Amino acid sequence: MASLAGLLKESGHKVTGSDANIYPPMSTLLAELDIPVKPGFKRENITQDIDLVIIGNAVSKSNEEVQAVLDSGIPYTSFPEALARFFLDGRKSLVVTGTHGKTTTTALLSWALHACGKNPGFMVGGWLKNFDRNYRIPEGDYFVTEGDEYDTAFFDKGPKFLHYRPLAAILTGIEFDHADIYDDLDHFKSSFRKFVEIIDPEGFLLVNSADDNIKDILSHASCPVETYGLTASADWRGDAYRFESGMGCFTLNHKGREMGMIRLPMIGRHNAENTVAVAALAIRLGLPADEVCRSFSTFKGIKRRQEVVGEKNGVVVIDDFAHHPTAIGLTLEGVKEAYPEGRVWAVFEPRSATSRRNVFQEIFPPSFAAADEVIIARPYSQEKIPPEERLDPARLVKDIERSGGNGHYIPDVEDIVEYITENIRAKDVVLVMSSGGFSGIHQKLLDRL
Numbered sequence: 001m002a003s004l005a006g007l008l009k010e011s012g013h014k015v016t017g018s019d020a021n022i023y024p025p026m027s028t029l030l031a032e033l034d035i036p037v038k039p040g041f042k043r044e045n046i047t048q049d050i051d052l053v054i055i056g057n058a059v060s061k062s063n064e065e066v067q068a069v070l071d072s073g074i075p076y077t078s079f080p081e082a083l084a085r086f087f088l089d090g091r092k093s094l095v096v097t098g099t100h101g102k103t104t105t106t107a108l109l110s111w112a113l114h115a116c117g118k119n120p121g122f123m124v125g126g127w128l129k130n131f132d133r134n135y136r137i138p139e140g141d142y143f144v145t146e147g148d149e150y151d152t153a154f155f156d157k158g159p160k161f162l163h164y165r166p167l168a169a170i171l172t173g174i175e176f177d178h179a180d181i182y183d184d185l186d187h188f189k190s191s192f193r194k195f196v197e198i199i200d201p202e203g204f205l206l207v208n209s210a211d212d213n214i215k216d217i218l219s220h221a222s223c224p225v226e227t228y229g230l231t232a233s234a235d236w237r238g239d240a241y242r243f244e245s246g247m248g249c250f251t252l253n254h255k256g257r258e259m260g261m262i263r264l265p266m267i268g269r270h271n272a273e274n275t276v277a278v279a280a281l282a283i284r285l286g287l288p289a290d291e292v293c294r295s296f297s298t299f300k301g302i303k304r305r306q307e308v309v310g311e312k313n314g315v316v317v318i319d320d321f322a323h324h325p326t327a328i329g330l331t332l333e334g335v336k337e338a339y340p341e342g343r344v345w346a347v348f349e350p351r352s353a354t355s356r357r358n359v360f361q362e363i364f365p366p367s368f369a370a371a372d373e374v375i376i377a378r379p380y381s382q383e384k385i386p387p388e389e390r391l392d393p394a395r396l397v398k399d400i401e402r403s404g405g406n407g408h409y410i411p412d413v414e415d416i417v418e419y420i421t422e423n424i425r426a427k428d429v430v431l432v433m434s435s436g437g438f439s440g441i442h443q444k445l446l447d448r449l
Contacts, residue, residue: 001056002026003123003135004079007087009033010137018045018065023437025127025303043068050074054082061154078153080163087121087143093165094120094281097147097195098172098208100327104266105170105274106146107302112278113142115295116287120144126321129300142285149191151181159191167203168223168285170277171196174213175326180353189217196221204284206277209234226284228277230269236280238262238272243337248272252279252293259283260293267306268334306331309442312449314426319442322433323352325360325367332370335431342427346371347416347441349434350379350391357389364391365399368407371431374400375419378411380436413439421448 001017006029009015018038022030030037038045046053046068053069053076060066069076077085096106103126110122111130121138125146128134147161147169174192175185182188192214199205201222207214209227218225228236230250238250250272252259264275275296282292301307307319316339322331328348336344346368350356356379368374376393379385393409400407410416420430432442 001054001079002030003133004054004083005030005035006033006133007083007121007123007135007137009035011086018042029133041065046072046074048072048074052077052082054079055153055155057151057153057160059154066154078156078163080152080160081156083123083145084163084165087123087138088145088165091121091138091143092141092167094142094144095147095161095164095166095169096144096172097149097161097169097192099175099177100324100330101172101270101274102146103321104271104302104305105172105277106144108275108278108296108299109170109281110136110144111299112282112292112295113144113287115298116282116291118142118287124302126305127303129302130298147195149188149195150178157181159195161195162191162198165200166195166198167200168281169195169199169203169205170281171205171207171214172274172277173208173211173326174217175324176359177324177354179357179359185213189213193217193220196223199223206236206280206284208273208277209237226280228280229273230276234276236276238276241269241272243267246338247297248275250276252276252289254280254283259289262293263297265297265299266301267338268330270330270334306334310446312446314428315424315449316429317442317445317449318429318431320431320433321435323350323355323435325363328364328433329367329370331433332368332431335429336370339427339429342425342429343372344370345373345375345420345424345428345430347375347377347420347430347432349377349436349438350393351434351436351438355435356380356382356385356391358391359389361391361396362399364396365403365405368400368405369403372406373423374405374407375416376407376409377413377416377438413441413444416441417444417448420445424449 005015016036043064096102106124107128113120119139120142122144124134149159151157197220204224209229226235230238237253239253241250248264304321309319310317322328397407397409
């Protein structure tokens with residue numbers, strides 16, 4: 001919502017907003033843009049000089065400002081509807097979606113198009129270091145959006161990405177998520193079936209070749225489809241992947257034709273896969289293959305995606321947003337590959353609506369296999385989850401140990417910091433994984449180190 005506010009303000013609109021809690025980097029961004037934020041929600045914040053109210057999905061119909069909007073008759077709309085109305089209309093919409101990797105892939109696509117001179121607009125669910133922000137006003141034909149399958153608003157329970165009018169799209173993979181709004185995997189997949197149906201028939205869709213859950217939705221696609229990945233069967237593939245000198249390196253190949261060498265300053269094979277998808281999309285749009293391949297070497301990354309937040313006394317501390325078992329496993333494998341000399345500590349806070357539930361109780365343990373030490377923290381606001389649905393962190397640790405890992409359930413952040421600093425060694429890496437702030441554990445750990 002803060003990013004949309006920034007887009008609207010920079011487009012010449014007068015923008016104000018309300019929120020119960022706001023914190024950096026969004027609070028800083030809004031202050032720099034001179035966008036006033038009224039604390040809390042109050043009826044008197046809704047005045048008759050307002051032309052349009054944009055209602056986010058974090059508020060319900062019972063919210064007192066929402067009630068004031070409904071009573072006043074002031075026009076209102078949702079976040080994705082507003083994005084489409086003000087920024088996608090008349091432009092070529094490029095959408096990245098899927099359970100995993102969509103933030104990184106959207107950021108990579110935005111940077112590749114920019115580096116190749118296309119000056120796209122974009123909105124990404126992470127902070128792009130190349131631009132020092134997570135949105136940009138379009139100066140060309142393209143707008144890149146991270147397509148979210150979560151619901152739109154209290155008055156529109158469909159997924160956000162159905163509003164984004166895609167000319168072309170990347171689908172990174174499908175695994176069950178958002179257990180608070182989806183019943184099961186098939187219900188989850190139904191949203192993606194609807195999404196592939198709305199892609200422009202003159203456009204195209206790129207899908208991960210290794211994802212079995214994608215296969216049974218492709219019959220619903222309204223456009224040509226190609227696959228991507230690191231496997232030999234992919235239409236667009238990365239060949240001879242290796243990690244050297246801080247770079248993921250591979251050759252881009254399209255149906256037997258070599259397109260160029262890619263050097264990516266990110267760790268992990270999964271990020272190489274994301275890059276193959278972006279390169280394929282950009283080249284299919286008509287951008288020169290050599291320029292596209294060169295663009296990735298200058299990508300600076302995203303905050304909270306494998307971000308090195310500090311190094312003290314030979315110990316590296318990395319922050320990552322991973323919260324799904326697959327993402328945890330892939331991230332740990334990438335970190336292990338990039339830092340082979342020391343031990344990898346995985347510190348995980350179950351925080352998302354799904355990770356706090358027992359839906360992943362049996363699936364979580366093997367996802368930590370690449371870690372030398374695993375610490376599970378107390379799940380965030382567990383009291384908001386029905387008792388019979390809650391993840392059991394103590395049992396998770398026992399299952400990790402039963403499979404040969406070193407697991408510890410340490411509920412409180414201060415105790416986690418204490419345990420790590422007493423047992424850490426030089427050249428070790430601490431990978432902190434949470435979809436939230438995790439009580440500032442990163443800086444607390446660095447201070448103690």
